[in-house]
Amino acid sequence: MSSSKAIVVAGGAGAMGRITVRDLVETAADDVDIVVADYDLAAAKRLARLHSKREVRALRIDIHDIKGTAKALKGSFGVIGAVQHQLNLPLMQACLAAGAHYCDLGGLFHYTRKQLRYDKRFEKARLLAVLGIGAAPGVVNVMARAVADDLDAVHEIHVKVGNVDRTAGRPSSPLGTSYSLSTILDEANMPAALFTGGAFTFVPPMSGAEDVDFGEPVGRRRPAYTIHSEVATLPLSFIDKGVREVSFRIAFSNELDERLRFLRALGASSDKAIVVGKQKQRVVPREVLMALAAQVPAAPFHGVPDEHEVLRVVVRGVAKGVRVEETIDCHCPGMPAWGVGVDVDTGCPPSILMQMMVRGDIAKAGVLAPERAIPPAPFFRELEKRGMRIERRRTP
Numbered sequence: 001m002s003s004s005k006a007i008v009v010a011g012g013a014g015a016m017g018r019i020t021v022r023d024l025v026e027t028a029a030d031d032v033d034i035v036v037a038d039y040d041l042a043a044a045k046r047l048a049r050l051h052s053k054r055e056v057r058a059l060r061i062d063i064h065d066i067k068g069t070a071k072a073l074k075g076s077f078g079v080i081g082a083v084q085h086q087l088n089l090p091l092m093q094a095c096l097a098a099g100a101h102y103c104d105l106g107g108l109f110h111y112t113r114k115q116l117r118y119d120k121r122f123e124k125a126r127l128l129a130v131l132g133i134g135a136a137p138g139v140v141n142v143m144a145r146a147v148a149d150d151l152d153a154v155h156e157i158h159v160k161v162g163n164v165d166r167t168a169g170r171p172s173s174p175l176g177t178s179y180s181l182s183t184i185l186d187e188a189n190m191p192a193a194l195f196t197g198g199a200f201t202f203v204p205p206m207s208g209a210e211d212v213d214f215g216e217p218v219g220r221r222r223p224a225y226t227i228h229s230e231v232a233t234l235p236l237s238f239i240d241k242g243v244r245e246v247s248f249r250i251a252f253s254n255e256l257d258e259r260l261r262f263l264r265a266l267g268a269s270s271d272k273a274i275v276v277g278k279q280k281q282r283v284v285p286r287e288v289l290m291a292l293a294a295q296v297p298a299a300p301f302h303g304v305p306d307e308h309e310v311l312r313v314v315v316r317g318v319a320k321g322v323r324v325e326e327t328i329d330c331h332c333p334g335m336p337a338w339g340v341g342v343d344v345d346t347g348c349p350p351s352i353l354m355q356m357m358v359r360g361d362i363a364k365a366g367v368l369a370p371e372r373a374i375p376p377a378p379f380f381r382e383l384e385k386r387g388m389r390i391e392r393r394r395t396p
Contacts, residue, residue, distance in 0.1 A: 004075070004077060005029075005031055005032045005033060005077050005358055006032070006033040006034075006035055006075070006076040006077055007024060007028065007032055007033070007034060007035070007076070007077060007078055007079075007080065007351075007354050007355075007358070008035040008037050008059070008073060008076050008078070008079045008080070008100075009021050009024070009034075009035065009036055009037065009079075009080045009082055010037045010038070010061060010063065010079055010080065010081050010082060010083055010091055011037075011038060011081065011082040011083035011084075011087075012035075012036035012037055012038055012044060012047065012082060013036060013038040013040055013043035013044045013046075013047050014038070014082055014083070015180070015343070016082045016105060016134070016343065016346055016347045017036070017038075017080075017082035017083075017347075018047060018347070019338075019340055019343055019344055019346070019347025019348065020080055020082055020347045020348070020350055020351050021034065021036055021047060021051070021056065022051075022338055022340075022347075023344075023347060023348045023351035023352075023386070024351050024354075024355075025051045025053055025054060025056065026053070027351065027355065027385075028351070028355055028358075029355070029358070029359075030054075032355070032358060033055075033057065034054070034055075034056045034057070035056070035057045035058075035059050035076070036048050036056060036057070036058050036059065037058075037059040037060070037061045037072070037073075037079075038058075038059075038060065038061070039060065039061065039062055039063075041058060041059075041060035044058035044059065044060065059072060060072075061073075063083065063087045063090050063091050063094065064087075064090065066090050066093050066094045066097070067094075067097070069090075069091065069094035070093075070094040070095075070097035070098040071098075073094060073095060073098040073100050074098045074099070074100075075098075075099075076098065076100045077100065077101060077354075077357075077358060078100055078101035078102065078103070078354045078357060078358075079091065079095050079098075079100050079101070079102050079103075080103055080104070080350040080351070080354060081102065081103065081104035081105065082104075082105060082347075082350070083104075084180060084182060084183070085104075085105075085106060085107045085108050085111050085183065085186075086111065088104045088107050088111055088115060088131075089107075089114055089115055091104070092104070092115055092118065092129055093118075095127070095129070096118065096121060096122060096125060096127065099125065099127065100127070101127050101128050101129070101354070101357060102122075102127070102128070102130070103129065103130040103131075103133050103350050103353055103354065104130075104131060104132065104133070104350075105132065105133070105134040105137075105138070105346065105350065106131070106132035106134060106137045106138070106228070106229040107131060107132065107229050107232075108183070108186055108187070108190070108227050108228065108229060109193045109227050109228060109229055109231060109232045110227075112131050112132060112137075112229040112232045112233065113232050115129070115131050115367060116131070116232075116233075116367055117367075118367050119366045119367040119368075120366075122365060122366050122367050123365045123366040123367075125365075126365050127365060128357065128362070128364050128365055128366065128368065128373065129366070129367045129368070130353060130368055130369070130370055130373045130374070131229065131233070131367065131368070131369055131370075132229040132230070132233070132369065132370060133349050133350050133353050133370050133374070134345075134346035134347075134349055134350065135161075135309070135311055135330075135332075135345040135346040135349065136159060136161050136228065136230065136248070136250070136311055137228060137229040137230045137233070137369075137370065138346070138349045138350075138370055139311055139330050139345060139349055139370075139383065139388075140159045140161075140230060140311050140312075140313050140330075141230060141233065141234065141369055141370035141371040142370050142371060142374050142376050142379050142380075143311070143313045143328045143330060143376070144157050144159075144230075144234055144238075144313045144315060144328075144371055145237075145370075145371040145372075145374075145376055146328060146376035146377075146380070146392075147313065147315040147326045147328055147392070148238055148241060148315060148317070148371075149376070150319065150326075151241065151315070151317040151318060151319050151326075152241075152317070152318050152319060152320065152321075153241050153242045153317045153318040154238045154241040154242060154243045154315060154316075154317040155242060155243060155244055155245065155316050155317050155318075156243070156244065156245040156246070156314070156315065156316040156317070157234050157238070157243060157245070157246045157247075157313065157314075157315050158245070158246070158247045158248075158249075158313070158314040158315075159228075159230050159247065159248045159249070159311075159312070159313050160212050160214075160223050160249045160250075160251075160312045160313075160314070161223060161249070161250040161251065161309070161310070161311055161312070162212060162214045162218050162221035162223055162250075162251040162309070162310055162312075163218060163251070163307060163308060163309035163310065163342055164217055164218045164219065164307065164308050164309075165253065165305075165306070165307045165341070166217070166306045166307070166308075167303060167304075167305050167306045167307065167341070168303065168306065169301070169303050170301050170303060170305075171299035171300075171301060172255075173296060173298075173299065175256070175259060175293055181290065181293055182290065184252075184256075184260070185260075185263075185269045185286060185289075185290075186227065187205065187206075187226035187227055187228075187250075188205055188206055188226070188260040188261075188263070188264055188269060189205055189264055189269050189270065189271075190205055190226075190227040191203065191204060191205060191227065192204070192205050192206075192207070192208075192225035192226050192227050192228075192248075193227055193228070193231040193232065193248075194225065194231060194246070194247055195231055195234075195235040195243075195244075195245065195246035195247070196244075196245055196247075197244060197245075198244045200231075200235070203225055204225075205225070205226055205227065205264070206224045206225065206226060206257070206260070206261060206264075207224060207225050208224055208225040208247075208249065209222045209223065209224035209249075210222065210223065210224075210249070212249075212251070212312070214310040214312065214329075215310070215329075217308050218308055218309070218310050221251035222251055223249035223250050223251035224249055224250070224251070225247065225248065225249055226248065226249075226250055228248040228250075230246070230248050231246050231247065231248055233369035233372075234246045234369075234371065236369075237369055237371045237372050238371075241317070242317075263289070267285055268285050268286075268288075268289055269285065269286050269289060270284075270285045270286060271284055271285075271286045271287075272284070272285075304336045304339070305334050305336060305339065305340065305341035306334075306336075306341075307333070307334045307341035307342045308331070308332065308333050308334070308342065309331075309332045309334075309342035309345060310329050310330070310331055310332075311329065311330040311332070311345065312327060312328070312329050312330075313327070313328050313329075314326070314327050315327075315328070319394075322396060323396065324394055324395065324396055325394070325395050325396075326392060326393070326394040326395075327392070327393050327394075328390065328391070328392045329390070329391045329392075330345065330383065330388055330389070330390055331388065331389040331390075331391065332344065332345040332387070332388045333387055333388075334387075335386065335387060344386060344387075344388075345383075345388060348383075348386050349383075352379060352382040352383070353370075353373075353374065353379075355382075356374070356378065356379070356382075361375070361378060362374065362375070
């Protein structure tokens, strides 16, 4: 890698990486080189050829080979990890060895905690690694900071996500999800992290569902607890302001919610091996499920997505001696012009972050959560350029 302003999207040929690449193509400065890095070089080249506005290069990397990946990334400015969360740590290690800045889409709590241990090493190398800069984690973390900055004390932070899909003519699929099925299954099966009473604890996955009115057009949904990275970092970032409660809830579509609960009850999404058949073969149910899902052909769809997502953060604390509750929402209607729905709120933020770093708007070092690394005002302005809208309201 020869360009000092090259931004590499690792996993760039994947569902989220493709959006990140598109955002870079549409919005990055002319002197920024864009590189799609993927294990599947053919897919990376196909994606690179789709963008005629500017040159996009393709690169093959195998993140399991940390030394080889570091060599391939040498000389790049920064790397966006749009990969499975299990690959975040080796990719981050490769960036450290290559002298490149780093960000990812989140580590489902446990991986994020492991990554935080690299803070001193990145700080010494004068590099910045931002953990979890998609929608949630990511946008919601910066929203929490925007409110917390205006409060004298912060007692509670609660993240809630809900969306609606009104797209006409889109074919259904057995486990319809726009992002990683493996990650969805982890969220549906791993105990969910909570910070309550000033301490971390875990509760059953998809428990604690509550009625939430997200307003039109999303309406009323029932988000529930799942494992997420916000809970790993927000308590640490705002401990000096007295935070005692942090939670994350998400509302899957009713159809997906029912199917995930059914699969978990049946044990079909478990990653624990079982013995089956007369031959006493050991199989892992989730591996069978993933293999079956991979065989289902993707039904073609050439329509325009009609989706809307609300990322909500509720913060309770004290301002000028008065106990207050502030709700901050990010409304995302998707990007129909790109043929993309609400996944833009996950795919665009890492592009925004890296471009802010290239411009010198962020000049920090170490391993930081989004709420510690990203100034809210300029970040929100970039979201608004992409059709997302921030709303705040405060009540006693």
